[in-house]
Structures are given as C-alpha cells and as structure tokens.
Amino acid sequence: MPQLSDFIRLENTATEPIVIGDTRITPQAQAFSVRFPFGGLVWNRPTAVLVERDDLTQRLPIVDVTRVAQIVLFGIVLTFSVIITLLAMRQRRTHHE
Amino acid sequence: MSDWLETMGVSILKNQENSQQILEKFVETARPSSVFAPPLTAGDYTIITASEVYAGMGVGFGGGGGSGPAASEEPIGDQLSAEQPPADEELSPGSGVGYGGGGGGVTLGRPVAAITIGPDGVDVEPIVDVTKIAIAFFTTVGAMAIMFSRMAKMSQK
Numbered sequence: 001m002p003q004l005s006d007f008i009r010l011e012n013t014a015t016e017p018i019v020i021g022d023t024r025i026t027p028q029a030q031a032f033s034v035r036f037p038f039g040g041l042v043w044n045r046p047t048a049v050l051v052e053r054d055d056l057t058q059r060l061p062i063v064d065v066t067r068v069a070q071i072v073l074f075g076i077v078l079t080f081s082v083i084i085t086l087l088a089m090r091q092r093r094t095h096h097e
Numbered sequence: 098m099s100d101w102l103e104t105m106g107v108s109i110l111k112n113q114e115n116s117q118q119i120l121e122k123f124v125e126t127a128r129p130s131s132v133f134a135p136p137l138t139a140g141d142y143t144i145i146t147a148s149e150v151y152a153g154m155g156v157g158f159g160g161g162g163g164s165g166p167a168a169s170e171e172p173i174g175d176q177l178s179a180e181q182p183p184a185d186e187e188l189s190p191g192s193g194v195g196y197g198g199g200g201g202g203v204t205l206g207r208p209v210a211a212i213t214i215g216p217d218g219v220d221v222e223p224i225v226d227v228t229k230i231a232i233a234f235f236t237t238v239g240a241m242a243i244m245f246s247r248m249a250k251m252s253q254k
Contacts, residue, residue: 013129018136020143020214027145027212029129039155040120046132046147049212051219060219062147062210066226073230073237084244088251 009033012047026050112198116156123154123202136214145212154202161195 010032017026028048034041051058134146213220 015129015133018145020136023214023219025145025212025214025219027129027133027147029132031129035120036155038116038157039153040123041153042123042151044129044132044150044152046149046209049219049221053218058219060212060221062212062221063223064149064209065223066207066209066229067149069225069230070233073233077237077240080241081244084248088248091252 007035009035014050017052022053024052026052108196112158116158116200119156119200120154123152141216143214145214146208147210147212148206148208151205152203154200156198156200158198159196161193163192163194165191 010030012028012030014026014028017024019025026049027046028050029044030047031042031044033043045064046062048062049060051060131150132148134148136143136145138144207226208224210224211222213222
C-alpha cells in the first residue's frame with residue numbers, strides 16, 4: 001500500500017565538502033518534493049553552511065531576505081484585513097442598535 | 098481491430114514507462130548540487146552562489162475507442178425490414194480510435210546568498226531581490242488602500 005512519504009518528501013541534504021586552504025565547507029540544503037503518477041514538484045533551497053576550521057565547527061544559516069520580506073508584507077495585509085473586518089462588523093452592530 | 102487496440106495499449110504503457118523515467122530524472126533536481134554553484138576563485142577569495150530552485154512537471158495520456166461493424170445490430174421486435182440498413186453498410190469496417198499525449202514543465206531559480214571564503218573567514222552575504230520586494234510592497238499598499246476606501250464608504254452610509 002502506498003504511503004504518504006512516497007508522494008511527499010522533505011529531506012535535508014548536503015553536498016560534498018569543499019576544502020579551501022585549512023577551511024572545510026559543507027553546504028546544506030532542504031528539498032521538498034511532491035510526486036504524482038504523472039507529474040511532480042520540487043522545491044530546493046539552501047539552508048546553511050557548515051564551516052570547519054581549526055577543529056572548530058560553525059553553522060552559518062542562509063537567510064532568504066527576499067522571502068522574509070514577502071512574508072512580512074503578506075502578514076501585514078492579513079492583519080490589516082482582519083482588523084478592518086472586525087471594525088466594520090462593530091460599526092454595523094452600532095448602526096443596528 | 099483488436100490487434101490495433103493491443104498495439105495502442107502497448108504503446109501507451111511504453112510511453113507511461115518513459116514518463117516515469119523522465120520523472121525520476123526530474124526528481125534528481127532535488128539534489129543539493131543544483132542549489133550550490135561550483136566555487137569561483139578570484140585572488141584570495143572564493144565565492145559559492147546559493148540559489149533556490151523550483152521545478153515542476155506533468156505529463157498526460159489519453160486513449161480512444163471505436164465501434165464495430167453494424168452487422169452485429171439486429172432488428173428489435175416488429176421493426177420493418179425497410180428501416181434496416183443495407184447489407185453492404187452492415188459489413189463496413191468499424192471506426193478507428195484516437196490516442197494523444199502531452200506534457201510540460203517549468204524550472205525556476207533565484208539566487209539567495211553568496212558564500213564568500215577569504216583570509217578573514219567565511220561570510221554569508223544575502224542577495225536581495227529588490228524587484229520582488231517592490232512588487233509585494235505595492236500590492237500591499239494597493240490592498241490596504243482598497244480596504245480603507247471600502248471602510249470609508251461604509252462609515253458614510
């Protein structure tokens with residue numbers, strides 16, 4: 001019986017480490033894939049970089065500034081529309097009373 | 098007729114197998130090497146570009162059908178023989194079948210950050226898509242203006 005994981009997958013992947021001088025870098029990515037019998041969709045985005053230097057490992061996250069800005073703006077519109085709807089409902093009630 | 102149908106069925110199955118193979122290759126775009134570009138070195142600095150990658154595809158197949166010769170049709174009840182089709186038409190060959198298929202796909206990529214490796218260490222510099230942010234901003238302002246005007250009209254009533 002097919003399982004949900006056969007169709008929808010979220011996996012964290014990493015490339016082969018890149019060595020430059022004494023620094024070893026491992027880029028990490030996250031892939032979200034949806035598969036249908038006759039089609040599919042893949043969304044692959046970078047998440048972080050692992051930096052290994054002098055026996056120290058540091059994880060540098062990759063932030064998608066454009067996406068963050070879009071989400072913030074969408075959140076503002078959503079909040080604003082909820083407030084406007086609530087105000088309109090209150091105004092109607094006061095008119096009826 | 099049945100041979101033709103069988104041939105068509107085999108053809109459809111082969112095409113479906115091919116589409117599955119294409120899908121398998123397509124899912125390979127989920128590998129991280131499609132996100133991180135090969136390192137570029139300039140002087141003491143090495144730069145790796147990290148991009149967001151979307152890919153989508155779909156295929157579809159359709160079959161057809163056909164009708165056999167009219168000889169199989171028999172008169173029902175007390176139907177007059179004059180209403181029956183002529184004998185040569187009864188023996189005419191059956192109509193054909195149709196088959197079609199199609200597919201489409203899209204791949205999009207957008208740079209997200211640049212990883213810089215230099216003598217000072219490793220830095221992750223974000224790449225900002227100003228056009229996308231501007232479009233989102235003006236859409237937000239437009240939506241808010243429409244809501245404000247509606248609110249103003251409602252308060253006037």
